[in-house]
Amino acid sequence: MSFGLYAYAITRDSAIDLIGPSLIRHRGLALVVADVDLDRFTGLELDEPAEDGPLAVLVREHDAVVRAVFEQEPVLPLRFGTVLDGTDAARRLLDARHEEASAWLGRVAGRREWGLRLRTAAREQVDLDQVSGTAYLALRRQRLTAAEDARHAAATVHQTLAQKVAESTRREHVGDVLLEAAYLVDTDAEEDFHAEVRRLTGELGLPAEITGPWPPYSFTRVEFSDA
CATH class of the missing domain: 3.30.70.600 (Ribosomal protein S10)
Known part of the structure; x- marks a missing residue:
């Protein structure tokens, strides 16, 4: 097995109640992440017809986490399949996208x-x-x-x-x-x-x-x- 840090969404650095995923906090922003087995993403068929197939399951998991954040704070969903090398990489990217992400969070709030x-x-x-x-x-x-x-x-x-x-x-x-x-x-x-x-x-x-x-x-x- 090989593992990576799966990124679901960006939100504000606040007290969010999540079961499973965690938050990487940086400069007022938070990245919603979870450790993931990268083998789950190997060989996925993008045109998979089955509603209970591997791709459909992963997409529903992604949406469920985004919705859990969405019910508590403004959220910026990230592209499905976004995987990072680790916590340091996550903080660097939050830093690089800080102005952009902060502006978008303001636009979708409420x-x-x-x-x-x-x-x-x-x-x-x-x-x-x-x-x-x-x-x-x-x-x-x-x-x-x-x-x-x-x-x-x-x-x-x-x-x-x-x-x-x-x-x-x-x-x-x-x-x-x-x-x-x-x-x-x-x-x-x-x-x-x-x-x-x-x-x-x-x-x-x-x-x-x-x-x-x-x-x-x-x-x-x-x-x-x-x-």
């Missing part, structure tokens, strides 16, 4: 991430065998117009929500998904945020899926690239 996915409304099934050529072309034009209207509606939802939150980001989406986005919302504004989501999607007739609250995975970019 805020939580919420995800929003908008899909196209289900189409009415049509028996094309019973439709004439002219009617088929009209139906196709109608569907193309509806699809364009739905894309504009999703864009309107995102633009409106983005103006009411601290930060927002859109992700790549495929298939019937019109919008895949994340929003960093002040905790005291979450009720208004959800009410606005319901209002907008209801008025526009867009099926919506809301996920969260999450640690600010989509809004922190501190990485130990030289780890």
Whole structure:
């Protein structure tokens, strides 16, 4: 076995109750770490389909620790698989990233991430065998117009929500998904945020899926690239 120091997240140097991981403290910051057997990361398949496979287990463990910190203090989740040589390396990196990490912690303090996915409304099934050529072309034009209207509606939802939150980001989406986005919302504004989501999607007739609250995975970019 070979061991390393696995880094989960950066947070403030405070009294955090964690079972398992520990904190390396330096200049007001703390790195959440645990000793890890590096053999667990050998041969992992990034496209592993199994929900109970080795990669999935490790990812859930990572998220569980980040969430445990998130429930107590602002947190900057680190990239999955960040491993350091030891305590001295951790302190050097905290020192090198001190200004950056402190600024990010200030930005996410008192805020939580919420995800929003908008899909196209289900189409009415049509028996094309019973439709004439002219009617088929009209139906196709109608569907193309509806699809364009739905894309504009999703864009309107995102633009409106983005103006009411601290930060927002859109992700790549495929298939019937019109919008895949994340929003960093002040905790005291979450009720208004959800009410606005319901209002907008209801008025526009867009099926919506809301996920969260999450640690600010989509809004922190501190990485130990030289780890």
